[in-house]
Amino acid sequence: MLTSELLQYTLKDGQVRPKQLKATPKNLDLAREIIEIFEQHVGLMRRDLQEALQTLEGESTDYRTKRGLAHILSTEHSTFEPITPLEPIQLRERVFLHAAKRGPIDTHSDQTLQELAHQIGQEVGLVLTADQIREGLYADLPERHYLTSFEAPDPETLLDRFNTAQAQGIFYRAYDLKLTAFRNSQAEYKYLFKFLKLFGLMTYIEGDQDTGFTITVDGPTSLFSASTRYGLSMAKLLPALLNVSKWNLTATLKPRSLDIMSGEDSLSYSLDSQCGLRSHYKKGQIFDSALEESFATKWQKAKTEWVLEKEVDLLPVPGSVMIPDFRITHPDGRSYVLEVIGYWRPEYLKRKFQQLRKVDCENLIIAVSDRLNLGETGVDLKDLPVKVVFFKGSLQPKAVLELLEK
Template identity: 55%
Template structure:
């Protein structure tokens, strides 16, 4: 994402409109020019790269766009490293301690560097040159870090990242977000809900898989002030949302008036037709090796029960539960299967609370025998589900024994 000083938004009434770059020949040429500058800077210092970028900016009026694109390249595609024969702070101590024993002069400086280099050569078992000692003295300063690796994106990819970052920047000042995730593939919902949890967003979820979900992201008033970081977490959710097929959202923002310096309310809307492109990876086929192994064994099984992945969602007040599998018989019978092999106490308490609230009459819980449920206060006598225990691997025959 971009820092606030590189965001480019304008306002039409209460509506906030972020700047977007067209994928035309002019902007693609600009992106290529910046990418080439980074490729040429590999092996050089960050300071050298910064000077090259400053020359590229020149005195043009689009300097903010160039800085934004360069920032995304530095933060997302570059590796900068501290290159020094010894930790720079330790190296400085040794050099200064030795230099303090003689009167400063250019000749004695060379002697000091050579002596340190010779000592380090013996200590490290590899040749260290005086120039390496000189370069390593302040290698920990940002301008002296070395660009050791650059993975050049395609120019279109860079422009997409810029446009997405500008939109994300709108949410830095978000105080509330209402998201309507319309009817989609259940796996897309699950990925979205995972990111909600990952970014520690407080969300109230209503709806069901047949009609879609309304997700309200909100929190205590004390969280929402002009300097809050909560908006950053909301901004991080947007690339995940782009994996969902059909959705729309509206956000309430806290915006500073350019003339009066006072805070006022702004609005922003977005939907699945926005044309933004995500850089977040798609969801994994399976959450764990246990699930993957179970699916492989079931597929090799000669059974009339079909195994389907993440196709049902169980709505519960304020949240949603997405079982791992659904088992379907040709005669119409079906069961939902949730595999519980994760050990964290908070997870177990939340999972079994969800099961109790769901009151689902066709749910099967496959629980690892390694879990100490008593220790975390989980009692199974009031859990409305069929229980199957497993050790290291969940075998299809133990599930078939329950459903048949």
């Protein structure tokens, strides 16, 4: 995504509007020119690439647009790596040890560096050159990394990614977000809810599949201490939302959080499914946590007829909805759904267990981590109308299978 200093937006009637680049010949030519600069610098240092990009900027007033396009290419389409036969830290240690014995080393003297390269090469069993010593001393600095590979997007794709990134940046400093999703397929709802869980967003969901869902998400500036990481997680939700058919949202922002001088107490940003933005996310299988991914991997190795599936139907809850993490089926027709409850804050757990009491599902299993301090939640698991399995550390298939076979 774009850094805060690369974001561009305007204000009108209390509405924040991020800059968008249309696919005009001029913008397409600019995107193509920046892509070509990256292609020409494969195998060269980052500093050479940066110099070429600075030359492109010149004294133009749209430098932030050019830097934004280059930032996307640099972070999402490029691989930068140090290239040196000897790790820079190890090389510096040896050079400094030699300098301590023989005095200051003139790094501009090829003869001196070649002698040093020969000595260090003998110590480590490598053939080194003066240039490798000169360049390798600080090869771990980012500007000395080499552009080792570049996957060039087409100009239209780059402009699409720039536009989405500008919109994402609005959520860095959002106070809250109200999202309405309606007339979507069950698969799309599941896709959206999975990403809400994946990014660890604090949400309150109301509604049902027939009438639609209203989702309220607390933003980073609503927290006691504004969290940059949480703001990024909120911004990551937008590309997932763009893969859903019908929705609209309104984000509330504090003027000060955007460094905007405004007479308004709050600003807003509205968006809907007709916005024209395009997602770069693929609709593939995702796991909500490393805990779930580890469990699924272990299940594949377990010797059992029970089949573990990631795609699970929504479970209706009065006024809301629940998405279990897994479905477990047996060839004889038996079927269960599994919800893994790892480590969460007490406030979240209270709402979670209140939700579980309302679920009308006899074949629901919950796996509860022993890391949870259930005393703080005031929850008595004996009251829950579901099957419970406890686990320490990571969830093991054996514990779930033993419960299934009872």
